[in-house]
Amino acid sequence: MIERDGAFHRRAAPGARMVELTVDGRAVTAPEGEPLATALAAAGILLLRRSPRAGAPRGAFCFMGVCQECAIFVDGALRQACMTPVAAGMQVELRGVP
Amino acid sequence: MKSDLIVLGGGPAGGNAALAAAAAGLSVVLFDEQPAAGGQVWRAPWAGKADPHDSPERREGDALRDALASSPVDLRFGRRVWSVGRAFRVDALGPDGNEWVEAPRLIAATGAHERVVPFPGWTLPGVIGLAAATVLLKSHAARPAGPVVVAGCGPLLAAVAAGILKAGGDVAAVVDLASARDWLVAVPHLASRPSLLAQGLGWTLKIAGRGVPVLFRHAVRRVEGAERAERVVIAPVDETGAFTGGSERSFEIGSLVVGHGLVPGGEVPRLFRAKTRFDRLRGGHVPELDADGRTSIAGLYAAGDGVGIKGAAAAVLNGTLAGLAAARDAGRLSESEWRKRAEPARTAAAGLAPFSDAIAGLMALRAGQVASVPAETVVCRCEDVTRGEIEAAAVAGATEVNQLKHFTRCGMGPCQGRMCGETAAEILARSLGVEREAVGQWTARPPLRPVPLADLLGRFDYSDIPIPKPAPL
Numbered sequence: 001m002i003e004r005d006g007a008f009h010r011r012a013a014p015g016a017r018m019v020e021l022t023v024d025g026r027a028v029t030a031p032e033g034e035p036l037a038t039a040l041a042a043a044g045i046l047l048l049r050r051s052p053r054a055g056a057p058r059g060a061f062c063f064m065g066v067c068q069e070c071a072i073f074v075d076g077a078l079r080q081a082c083m084t085p086v087a088a089g090m091q092v093e094l095r096g097v098p
Numbered sequence: 099m100k101s102d103l104i105v106l107g108g109g110p111a112g113g114n115a116a117l118a119a120a121a122a123g124l125s126v127v128l129f130d131e132q133p134a135a136g137g138q139v140w141r142a143p144w145a146g147k148a149d150p151h152d153s154p155e156r157r158e159g160d161a162l163r164d165a166l167a168s169s170p171v172d173l174r175f176g177r178r179v180w181s182v183g184r185a186f187r188v189d190a191l192g193p194d195g196n197e198w199v200e201a202p203r204l205i206a207a208t209g210a211h212e213r214v215v216p217f218p219g220w221t222l223p224g225v226i227g228l229a230a231a232t233v234l235l236k237s238h239a240a241r242p243a244g245p246v247v248v249a250g251c252g253p254l255l256a257a258v259a260a261g262i263l264k265a266g267g268d269v270a271a272v273v274d275l276a277s278a279r280d281w282l283v284a285v286p287h288l289a290s291r292p293s294l295l296a297q298g299l300g301w302t303l304k305i306a307g308r309g310v311p312v313l314f315r316h317a318v319r320r321v322e323g324a325e326r327a328e329r330v331v332i333a334p335v336d337e338t339g340a341f342t343g344g345s346e347r348s349f350e351i352g353s354l355v356v357g358h359g360l361v362p363g364g365e366v367p368r369l370f371r372a373k374t375r376f377d378r379l380r381g382g383h384v385p386e387l388d389a390d391g392r393t394s395i396a397g398l399y400a401a402g403d404g405v406g407i408k409g410a411a412a413a414v415l416n417g418t419l420a421g422l423a424a425a426r427d428a429g430r431l432s433e434s435e436w437r438k439r440a441e442p443a444r445t446a447a448a449g450l451a452p453f454s455d456a457i458a459g460l461m462a463l464r465a466g467q468v469a470s471v472p473a474e475t476v477v478c479r480c481e482d483v484t485r486g487e488i489e490a491a492a493v494a495g496a497t498e499v500n501q502l503k504h505f506t507r508c509g510m511g512p513c514q515g516r517m518c519g520e521t522a523a524e525i526l527a528r529s530l531g532v533e534r535e536a537v538g539q540w541t542a543r544p545p546l547r548p549v550p551l552a553d554l555l556g557r558f559d560y561s562d563i564p565i566p567k568p569a570p571l
Contacts, residue, residue: 004243004244004245004328004350004351004352005244005245005352006243006352007243008240008241009240009241009243009244009265009266009267010238010239010240011239011240011265013239034144034238035144035238038234038240041240041243046224046243046326047223047326048223051221051479051480051482052481053481053482054476054482056221056476056482057222057223057325058223058479059222059224059225059226060226060230061225061226061227061230061479061517062211062212062229062230063226063227063229063230063231063233063234064138064229064230064233065131065547066211066212066513066516066517067227067513067517068511068548069479071512077553078550085144
């Protein structure tokens with residue numbers, strides 16, 4: 001049986017400041033300034049939202065600000081997670097535009 | 099604010115265009131969406147990344163970032179350009195809200211994005227782009243969940259597989275549309291850039307040394323999984339990329355990394371209705387340019403992979419030539435001074451042509467790839483439009499891509515048709531039995547990228563709204 005990783009892997013810099021953010025009520029720790037999409041993937045959160053028409057599961061896809069698949073609510077506003085740096089106390093909601 | 103020249107994009111093309119123009123005395127404003135120069139190919143690591151690895155891309159990116167930092171170029175990073183208007187007025191959303199700059203000349207160097215030809219399951223979380231994986235590796239010190247299958251075509255396959263291995267990851271297989279022979283045919287041309295050839299061999303040896311199976315002439319048939327990618331099924335293809343009916347193999351995966359080449363962005367020349375042509379080798383519609391990057395619109399120049407896939411080395415030279423052309427057209431460079439600076443770049447660009455053609459050829463779309471997309475597979479990710487719906491629109495009378503958009507909403511979502519556009523156009527053309535050129539291209543309109551209205555408006559109170567005096571009775 002092949003062991004499947006639950007999450008992406010990241011190596012934070014030795015001096016990186018680890019901060020806590022809240023994702024749908026759950027606490028997640030990540031280096032301050034890391035792109036949010038990577039922070040979520042490294043916490044095992046790959047499913048970010050559901051597509052508006054088919055309700056299909058979606059996650060970050062292009063990681064460069066083009067595909068809009070990672071557009072979720074951050075502190076109440078729609079943001080592309082791959083373009084949004086992690087900040088302490090950030091409130092993330094795993095939902096997109098309905 | 100006014101300046102002599104606006105450059106859009108801080109990658110190899112835009113960065114060097116800005117440097118060349120500024121060195122000739124032009125005041126230059128450079129906009130880029132990312133926090134630092136380098137584009138995607140020379141992308142800077144974000145500040146908290148562990149032990150930034152040394153690589154040729156890293157060194158070239160650092161050199162560009164240093165050169166820009168010590169130049170007089172007005173650097174506007176972290177800006178999302180959402181509108182480009184006549185006389186050239188650029189509106190961008192930055193950290194302090196909307197800002198605008200006007201200039202009589204503008205160089206568009208907005209780069210390319212990835213093409214992924216759809217297959218069942220390609221929308222599942224855990225399936226990411228090949229270029230996306232390079233961003234994770236180069237900039238985020240991260241690698242996708244293992245085991246990883248790396249699939250698609252072009253030189254990024256080996257680079258990404260080797261990068262994942264180097265970062266300590268597990269690569270289950272590399273799946274290449276090309277045959278080993280395609281690569282051998284390309285190698286004499288690749289040999290015109292010995293440093294890159296050595297890098298490519300290094301990647302290949304790294305994969306071979308770890309015993310990672312490399313499956314040539316294979317492609318992804320489907321990805322299975324409920325809420326994320328769990329299994330990938332691959333099968334042999336012919337030289338057009340169509341499945342041969344040969345036996346399937348499946349791999350348990352944590353992630354699938356997949357990419358089928360690059361599509362030139364080209365939004366700005368399209369926005370101005372500059373003359374374009376379809377160029378399959380270069381990835382799609384490209385603006386018609388003279389040798390210095392002038393488009394058919396006066397004052398509008400374009401350079402880099404956004405005007406046809408040629409790679410970073412060509413982008414440096416084409417960007418430099420566009421910057422010099424802008425300076426010359428502005429009357430800041432004499433004929434002889436312009437010639438002295440432009441001739442070396444022109445000569446070097448010509449020398450690169452065999453190399454960039456070979457790379458572009460390995461990444462160009464193959465006819466059988468699109469023919470293999472099943473009818474029920476989603477093509478437009480934003481609006482969940484399937485191949486079958488695109489074909490139904492063709493039957494119902496859609497004759498070009500903008501009509502297809504009206505009929506089905508294909509390409510109408512927030513990615514603005516960037517992910518599905520080339521595939522949708524190929525499917526429509528095939529359904530109608532016409533050439534790809536005949537179905538046209540998406541009409542470009544502002545906003546060039548989605549921007550939240552609240553960010554554009556900024557914060558204001560009711561009392562901030564100007565109320566004109568009531569008209570006299």
